Amino acid sequence: MAVEKSKEKRDRREIVLDAAAIQFARRGYDATTMRDIAKECGILPGSLYYHFESKEEMFLAVHERAINYIVSGALLQINPDADPWTRLCQASEGYLATMLSRSTEASLIITEFPLRRNGKLRAKLIADRERFENVFKDIVAELPLAPGVDRTYWRLALLGMLAWTYIWFNSKGISPKVVAQNLINLLKERTASD
Structure with missing residues (x-):
């Protein structure tokens, strides 16, 4: 069960990274917001902080x-x-x-x-x-x-x-x-x- 949770966490993190890459490429670092990234991956903005402390x-x-x-x-x-x-x-x-x-x-x-x-x-x-x-x-x-x-x-x-x-x-x-x-x-x- 712990292995599945770890894999699920890793998969979600990759989804967040993919969404962030798209937004950073599209808008640049300065213009990209955490809301943009959250919207791209279909989660609430606050959920991003589970994976990363900051933009x-x-x-x-x-x-x-x-x-x-x-x-x-x-x-x-x-x-x-x-x-x-x-x-x-x-x-x-x-x-x-x-x-x-x-x-x-x-x-x-x-x-x-x-x-x-x-x-x-x-x-x-x-x-x-x-x-x-x-x-x-x-x-x-x-x-x-x-x-x-x-x-x-x-x-x-x-x-x-x-x-x-x-x-x-x-x-x-x-x-x-x-x-x-x-x-x-x-x-x-x-x-x-x-």
Whole structure:
């Protein structure tokens, strides 16, 4: 019986997180109210506090879940025995495929900037993003780039291009793999060592 209650509580929490993700993606963190989230999941506003102490805590849970999806998507594609360029393409493809299939979560990560926040919220958003960026940081560190290429700027340029794919991507006739390879090649042609 205790296992069923625990599962039911977890399921309700996931329903709340799904509703919160939809509202945060639709309205943004600042404009979303607990009432909006409660209405989205069909419960009374006060019931949300059974699962989360505050809107901030709920947003942190939604954001962390989104980062977890994207990090997992990138990591699952990587063959650790492949060369760095191949691993970078694999990580980028996994990132894009996950992001594009989970557009609600993707919009949260792309539009909610840590610098607009204070305190605990800002620190957690930065930590989540760093965890994601470290997947790419480790691979970019191994790339055979030309001397003088700043690897930080190179990595941030790639991640920026990949992130904004969410805005313009149209799945008709092109795959995340092709997009990832083309974006990487744009940077690779100018910066790879011979």
